[in-house]
Amino acid sequence: xxxxxxxxxxxxxxxxxxxxxxxxxxxxxxxxxxxxxxxxxxxxxxxxxxxxxxxxxxxxxxxxxxxxxxxxxxxxxxxxxxxxxxxxxxxxxxxxxxxxxxxxxxxxxxxxxxxxxxxxxxxxxxxxxxxxxxxxxxxxxxxxxxxxxxxxxxxxxxxxxxxxxxxxxxxxxxxxxxxxxxxxxxxxxxxxxxxxxxxxxxxxxxxxxxxxxxxxxxxxxxxxxxxxxxxxxxxxxxxxxxxxxxxxxxxxxxxxxxxxxxxxxxxxxxxxxxxxxxxxxxxxxxxxxxxxxxxxxxxxxxxxxxxxxxxxxxxxxxxxxxxxxxxxxxxxxxxxxxxxxxxxxxxxxxxxxxxxxxxxxxxxxxxxxxxxxxxxxxxxxxxxxxxxxxxxxxx
Numbered sequence: 001x002x003x004x005x006x007x008x009x010x011x012x013x014x015x016x017x018x019x020x021x022x023x024x025x026x027x028x029x030x031x032x033x034x035x036x037x038x039x040x041x042x043x044x045x046x047x048x049x050x051x052x053x054x055x056x057x058x059x060x061x062x063x064x065x066x067x068x069x070x071x072x073x074x075x076x077x078x079x080x081x082x083x084x085x086x087x088x089x090x091x092x093x094x095x096x097x098x099x100x101x102x103x104x105x106x107x108x109x110x111x112x113x114x115x116x117x118x119x120x121x122x123x124x125x126x127x128x129x130x131x132x133x134x135x136x137x138x139x140x141x142x143x144x145x146x147x148x149x150x151x152x153x154x155x156x157x158x159x160x161x162x163x164x165x166x167x168x169x170x171x172x173x174x175x176x177x178x179x180x181x182x183x184x185x186x187x188x189x190x191x192x193x194x195x196x197x198x199x200x201x202x203x204x205x206x207x208x209x210x211x212x213x214x215x216x217x218x219x220x221x222x223x224x225x226x227x228x229x230x231x232x233x234x235x236x237x238x239x240x241x242x243x244x245x246x247x248x249x250x251x252x253x254x255x256x257x258x259x260x261x262x263x264x265x266x267x268x269x270x271x272x273x274x275x276x277x278x279x280x281x282x283x284x285x286x287x288x289x290x291x292x293x294x295x296x297x298x299x300x301x302x303x304x305x306x307x308x309x310x311x312x313x314x315x316x317x318x319x320x321x322x323x324x325x326x327x328x329x330x331x332x333x334x335x336x337x338x339x340x341x342x343x344x345x346x347x348x349x350x351x352x353x354x355x356x357x358x359x360x361x362x363x364x365x366x367x368x369x370x371x372x373x374x375x376x377x378x379x380x381x382x383x384x385x386x387x388x389x390x391x392x393x394x395x
Contacts, residue, residue: 003075003382005351007049009393010042015325019043020050022323024312025189025216026254029263032314033321036329037386037395040316041072044259048077048116053171055187055224055256057118059125059308061265068385070119075382080116082106084248086124089280107131110251111138113186113224120248122266123273125308126299128245136244139251142194142201143220149199150181157183161226169209172226182207185223187253189312192221222253247299249307258313266308271301330387330394337366343394349376350394353383 010016015034024030035043044056058073060066063086070083084106085099107129109115140156142148157174158164162183165173168191174183184191190206193214206215260266277294284291299307333340344350344367354360360379367377387395 003353003380003384005378005380006042006393006395007046007076009390010039010046011050012392013325013327013390015323016043016046018323019047023047023051023189023257024314026218026312027310029309029313029315031318031320031322032316032325033323034325034327035316035388036327037388038072038384039325039327039388039390040259040261041069041076041384043314043316044117045073045076047257048080052116053184053186053188055116055118055253056259057120057252057256058259059266060119060121061261061269063121065261066119066121072384073117073119075384077117080114082109082115082118084118084120084124086121087127103129107248107251108135111135111224113138113226118252122269125248126270126273126301126304128247128297128299131244131246131251138225139253140223141220142204142223144201144204144218146201147199148201150176150179150194150196153181153194157223160223162223167212183221183223184209185221186226187222187224187255189255190215192218194221220254222255224253245296247304247307249299249304249311252311254311256311258308258311260313260315262315262318263313267301267305270304274298274301326391328389330389337369341367344377347376348390348392348394349378352377352379353395354379354381355383356381 019030019032022030032043044058047054048056058066058069060069066083066085070081073081082105083102085102087103088099106115106118110118138160140153140160142153154164154174154176162172162174162185165175168175168182168184171184171186174181179196181194181196182191183194191209193205193207194201195203204218204221206218207213208215274294277298281291281294331339331343333343352363354363360381363379384395389395
């Protein structure tokens with residue numbers, strides 16, 4: 001990954017250390033400021049690097065913005081990245097096979113625990129889609145008051161590739177002591193401790209790996225598989241229930257960190273989709289087509305607001321700011337080499353990204369003309385949508 005120095009410089013910023021200590025809990029939002037250009041994508045990549053057990057979901061207002069996020073993150077992370085695109089049409093069926101296939105592949109990767117960063121749009125999170133029962137069974141969702149014996153949960157975790165240990169100290173482990181089960185899975189903010197009364201789950205709490213002390217109470221946890229090898233036989237049974245219609249937000253683990261530009265534009269997109277869907281469905285009915293109800297293909301906006309608000313959220317460009325990064329947009333160069341050389345002679349050091357080797361070599365030649373050199377500049381092959389200036393590096 002040629003852009004590792006960008007992540008290193010980002011993590012030296014004081015606000016990056018503050019963010020690591022202030023990641024929001026479920027139902028909370030942290031509003032960030034001073035993140036111009038592609039620095040938001042660097043922030044997401046940094047969180048993924050610092051917290052490899054957490055799942056991150058970028059919710060963009062539009063497909064174009066989602067593609068920009070995806071392109072930037074592709075340059076910044078090595079693996080575990082996927083796009084969940086919104087439908088091209090507002091109906092139940094997706095006429096474009098490529099989009100339909102990408103949606104199905106992303107859901108499968110999500111439920112198999114293969115994703116670390118998911119990029120999507122606000123409308124896509126409100127769209128209901130058919131999910132095969134075999135895929136739904138790949139995850140394990142446990143809730144307070146649910147009747148499910150401890151032995152059944154332990155067997156399910158073993159099938160999902162979790163290692164049974166005496167004391168949980170790492171991800172992908174679980175332990176059982178009487179009516180208490182500890183588990184630490186991918187997508188969880190912290191390991192969870194479940195207690196039973198008979199066969200009923202009586203409480204769920206997070207706990208500290210170091211002290212093993214219980215933390216805040218939780219209403220439910222979602223456990224994603226480490227491996228699906230042990231579940232293959234069950235998942236491929238011919239006699240399975242019919243597919244269920246669900247939204248992406250219902251499939252995400254409850255501790256997934258959502259990253260949004262701001263809350264307002266996302267709400268507007270969902271409300272617009274809800275309104276337009278009724279118009280298109282009414283036209284189809286007049287043409288004699290058998291179409292589903294609007295609520296069968298989209299989640300109602302108020303219900304969507306409540307569902308998305310239950311996740312931990314980072315808002316990057318909201319009006320109110322809780323944590324200021326203080327990065328700046330880059331200076332305009334306008335193809336003026338003298339201005340560029342003057343900029344490179346100052347602080348902070350500069351990373352210039354070039355699309356290919358030929359462009360990099362030509363830039364080196366231009367900066368070396370006149371024997372003045374490139375100042376405090378490093379050239380690398382890569383591309384980000386927009387530049388930004390951090391205390392330790394100009395990109």
